[in-house]
Amino acid sequence: MSNSIPNKQAPIIVSLDSPFTDQKPGTSGLRKSSKHFAQKNYLESFVEAIFQTLPGVQGGTLVLGGDGRYGNENAINVIIAMGAAHGLKKIITTTKGILSTPAASHLIRSQKAIGGIILSASHNSGGPDGDFGVKINGPNGGPASEALTNSIYECTKSLKEYQILQGSLIPLDQTDIYSIGSMKVEVIDGVEDYISLMEKLFDFDKIASLLRDDFKIVFDAMHAVTGPYAKQLLEKVIGAPNGTVRNYVPLTDFGGGHPDPNLTYAKELADLLLNQDFYDFGAACDGDGDRNMILGKSCFVNPSDSLAVLTANSSLVPAYANGLIGVARSMPTSSAVDVVAKDLQINAYETPTGWKFFGNLLDKNLITICGEESFGTGSNHIREKDGLWAVLFWLQILAEKKCTVYDVMQQHWNKYGRHYYSRHDYEEIPINIANEIYSKLEQGLPSLSQQKFAGHLVTHADNFSYEDSVDGSITTNQGLRILLEGNNRVILRLSGTGTKGATLRIYLERYVSNTGDLNQNPQKALSPLITAINDLTKIHTLSGKNHPSVIT
Ligand code: G1P
Ligand code: ZN
Numbered sequence: 001m002s003n004s005i006p007n008k009q010a011p012i013i014v015s016l017d018s019p020f021t022d023q024k025p026g027t028s029g030l031r032k033s034s035k036h037f038a039q040k041n042y043l044e045s046f047v048e049a050i051f052q053t054l055p056g057v058q059g060g061t062l063v064l065g066g067d068g069r070y071g072n073e074n075a076i077n078v079i080i081a082m083g084a085a086h087g088l089k090k091i092i093t094t095t096k097g098i099l100s101t102p103a104a105s106h107l108i109r110s111q112k113a114i115g116g117i118i119l120s121a122s123h124n125s126g127g128p129d130g131d132f133g134v135k136i137n138g139p140n141g142g143p144a145s146e147a148l149t150n151s152i153y154e155c156t157k158s159l160k161e162y163q164i165l166q167g168s169l170i171p172l173d174q175t176d177i178y179s180i181g182s183m184k185v186e187v188i189d190g191v192e193d194y195i196s197l198m199e200k201l202f203d204f205d206k207i208a209s210l211l212r213d214d215f216k217i218v219f220d221a222m223h224a225v226t227g228p229y230a231k232q233l234l235e236k237v238i239g240a241p242n243g244t245v246r247n248y249v250p251l252t253d254f255g256g257g258h259p260d261p262n263l264t265y266a267k268e269l270a271d272l273l274l275n276q277d278f279y280d281f282g283a284a285c286d287g288d289g290d291r292n293m294i295l296g297k298s299c300f301v302n303p304s305d306s307l308a309v310l311t312a313n314s315s316l317v318p319a320y321a322n323g324l325i326g327v328a329r330s331m332p333t334s335s336a337v338d339v340v341a342k343d344l345q346i347n348a349y350e351t352p353t354g355w356k357f358f359g360n361l362l363d364k365n366l367i368t369i370c371g372e373e374s375f376g377t378g379s380n381h382i383r384e385k386d387g388l389w390a391v392l393f394w395l396q397i398l399a400e401k402k403c404t405v406y407d408v409m410q411q412h413w414n415k416y417g418r419h420y421y422s423r424h425d426y427e428e429i430p431i432n433i434a435n436e437i438y439s440k441l442e443q444g445l446p447s448l449s450q451q452k453f454a455g456h457l458v459t460h461a462d463n464f465s466y467e468d469s470v471d472g473s474i475t476t477n478q479g480l481r482i483l484l485e486g487n488n489r490v491i492l493r494l495s496g497t498g499t500k501g502a503t504l505r506i507y508l509e510r511y512v513s514n515t516g517d518l519n520q521n522p523q524k525a526l527s528p529l530i531t532a533i534n535d536l537t538k539i540h541t542l543s544g545k546n547h548p549s550v551i552t
Contacts, residue, residue, distance in 0.1 A: 002177040002184060011085035011163045011181075020045040020156035025149055026496040028354075029135030031121045033499055034070055037132045041162070047079055047117075048162035049155040050136055051086040053148065056114035061090040063107045063137075065099025065190055066119025067225040067259075067288040068250035069126030072097045075119045075134070077169050084183040085163040091183065094190030097172050098250060100225045100289030102378070102386035103194035105141035109382065110193065115139055120225075120288035123260035124499065127253030131499050142359040142383030146473065191229050194388075195237060201319035201381055202392045203399075208239050210399035217244055219391065220269040220284040223251040224259040229289065229388055259286050261293035261375055261387075263300065264550050274298060281398065281405060285387030290355075291375040292387035294394050296405020302522070302552075304334035304421050307371035309412050310393050312340045316400040317393060319381070320368060328361050328370040330354070331464050331478060332491050332507040334419040337371070343416070352466045352478040353493070359383055360470035373423060373507065373552075410518075417513040419487075420525040424506040424548035426539060427498065434494060434502035437537050441480050441492055444536070448482060454532035456484035464491075479507075482533075487511035490533045504543070506533055523551070 020042070022030070030046055037043055051057050064079055066072040076097045083091050092111060093099070099107070101118055108116045121133035136144040136152065144152070170178055170185055178185040211217065219234055221227035227248035234240045246269070247255065258265040261284035273282040273295040282295040294301040301309070311327050314320035327341050328349035341348035349367060351357035355378070358370040362380050371377035376385035377393075397408060429437075445461040452458070460483040465476040479493035488510045495503035508526045512518060523530070533539075540546050 002179045004179050011165050013161050013163055014041065014044070015161045016041055016045060016159055019159045020049070022156070024153045028122060028143065028497055029118075029133055031124065031131060031133035031497060031499060034126070034128050034130055034132045037071060043075060043078055043134070044082065044162045044164065045156060045159055046134060047082050048159055049152045050117065051082060053152045053155050054115055054136070056139070058087040059089045060114035061092065061111055062088055063099075063104055063111065063113045063116035064091050064093045065097050065104055067100070068096065068098050068252065069120065069132065069254070069287065070128055070130065070252040071132045072119050072252070073172060076172065078164070079117055080170055080180065080185055081165045081167070082163065084165045084180040088183050090186065092186045092188060093172065094188055095172055095175060098225055098228060099190040100194070100229060101135070101384050102290055102382055102389065103190055103229070105137060105382035105384040106194055106197050108137055108139065108141040113139065115144070116141075118288065121499075122288050122497070123258070123286040123291060125254065125258045126287065127256075130253060137383075140359060140363055140383050142362075143354070143356040145356065145359075146475070191232050194229060195233055197381060198233065198389065198392055201317065201389070202396050203318050204238055206399045207392065207395045210395065211238065211240050215281065215398070216279045217281040217395070218269065218272060218279045219245045219282070220261070220266055221245055221248045222257055222259040222261065222266065222284055222286070223247045223249060223255040224285070224287045224289070225250055226285040226289040226388060230285075233388060254287065261286050261291055262550065262552050266293055270295065270300070274300065281395070283391040283394070285391075286375070289387050290385040292377065292390040293375055294390065294405070296409075299404075299406040299409060301405065301409065302334075302421050303371070303375045303377070304329075304336050304373045304419065305409065305412070306390065306394075307333065307369070307377050308336035308340050308416070309397070309408060310371075310377060310390070311337050311344070311369055312412060312416070313397045313401075314369065317396050320379070324368040325365060326361070326367040328358050328367045330357070330372040331466075331481070332423075332493060332505070333371060333373040334421040334509050335487060336416070336419040336421075339416045352464065352475050353496070355385055357466070357468070357475075360468055364470050366470075373421070413518045414514055417511060417516070418518045420510045420512065420520065420522045422508045422522050422526050423552045424508070424530070425495075425550040426504045426543050426545055427549035428501040429504060429543045429545070431502045433542055434504050437504060437539055437542050438480070438492060438494055441537050445480060445482070453482060453484060453490070454528040456486060456488050459483050459485055488529065490529050492533070492537065504539065506539070506548075508533070
């Protein structure tokens with residue numbers, strides 16, 4: 001039996017004074033400040049363009065939810081009222097509107113939905129002074145393709161009106177079914193399906209036995225979406241002690257924090273593992289639950305290394321015990337995983353930054369595991385990166401190997417050598433200055449070839465472009481690469497996800513074979529490369545910043 005929502009019967013048409021004039025949404029959908037989203041008819045215009053463009057809206061099912069940030073529940077109600085006006089058959093949403101990105105991806109796939117709308121600005125801060133975002137996912141559960149994003153954007157340019165049903169709001173406080181006009185709204189628990197999926201991939205009993213062996217773990221949900229998932233999964237299902245999951249209540253402003261699991265923004269957790277000695281394992285996820293940071297006692301796992309370790313130890317996880325088909329990493333991610341892939345005799349693909357590029361490879365069954373240096377790892381179980389999946393994967397490895405995170409890393413480097421790696425981010429640079437730094441380096445690339453850079457010969461320098469082997473599409477301008485002899489390199493890239501000014505990212509990588517010094521401080525090991533690129537780009541002088549805003 002479904003409850004009818006009063007007065008939500010006939011759609012009304014709202015005229016727009018002027019069309020939506022933003023630039024094209026980025027790799028993660030439309031991400032702007034909450035204030036920007038508060039402009040009259042702004043959200044509605046974008047949603048109208050989605051409903052006019054997304055294939056299958058008439059009679060289709062849509063998955064809808066978000067990371068709980070300021071604006072989440074309001075946007076859910078707007079999208080429900082507009083979805084009903086556009087002829088959707090059903091919207092599946094969740095209690096309190098809480099739905100992590102990986103859980104949404106799974107739900108889209110399991111419910112055979114036409115796609116999903118995820119309300120999140122990922123790891124960006126939230127609240128009235130923070131950011132908001134609208135991400136669109138396609139029927140494979142992954143981020144919308146470039147073509148769909150372009151069509152939605154084109155549609156926004158000529159919009160004259162939008163359609164919406166008016167009336168009372170849907171209560172999101174408990175699971176229930178409603179009908180609105182001829183559309184159904186199912187409010188489900190957003191956590192359960194995801195946990196059953198994880199149960200199919202991992203051996204929870206084995207992980208539980210690790211925890212019973214006095215192996216102490218801590219998880220920081222950063223007051224974001226993974227709180228309810230991790231609490232249920234780690235404490236209730238696997239049996240970790242109460243209190244294992246910190247900051248587990250999702251807050252609209254993430255408690256004033258920045259839900260970005262790195263050493264800067266998850267400092268409290270990092271201190272627990274790196275400067276104190278109680279816990280054996282620590283992890284955190286970001287705003288919408290797709291990113292992860294892994295820490296051991298006195299040990300930070302670089303995300304590029306994490307991808308390589310998961311790949312190398314995949315046979316220890318039930319879901320991957322029969323072997324991997326292939327792996328993929330984004331271009332700026334270190335080539336640590338390539339070395340493992342070579343050893344496993346499987347293909348390793350190099351794609352542009354952004355999860356959507358893995359979608360085709362996963363759909364065509366060319367890869368099993370993929371990841372990015374930006375704290376994202378995932379597999380063919382869904383079409384998004386998955387923070388808690390990575391945490392469980394690590395716990396499974398530790399449960400099987402019965403050793404510390406530090407030992408896992410040492411064993412890995414002793415076998416494959418170490419890719420010293422770091423990313424230096426310069427945030428909130430005026431856009432014209434960032435463009436100047438970038439284009440000057442780009443113009444200078446041809447003259448670097450066959451010259452020495454930080455003492456290494458430059459073997460190749462270019463602006464990375466990618467031809468998708470599945471659909472033939474070409475993506476250009478993906479970052480300036482200076483490739484050096486001996487598997488070393490430096491990359492300069494402009495971020496596509498910032499909302500204030502421009503962010504320049506410098507990626508540094510130096511390979512040391514397993515006979516070299518494997519226990520240096522990464523910043524020290526990379527310092528000749530750091531000095532060389534800083535001098536070449538004059539980034540400190542031109543940006544007015546003497547230090548990167550974030551070092552990973
Ligand atoms: C950043 C990360 C990238 C990730 C994206 C979405 O993009 O670097 O790996 O896919 O967020 O989470 P960027 O700001 O670098 O364009
Ligand atoms: Zn995210």
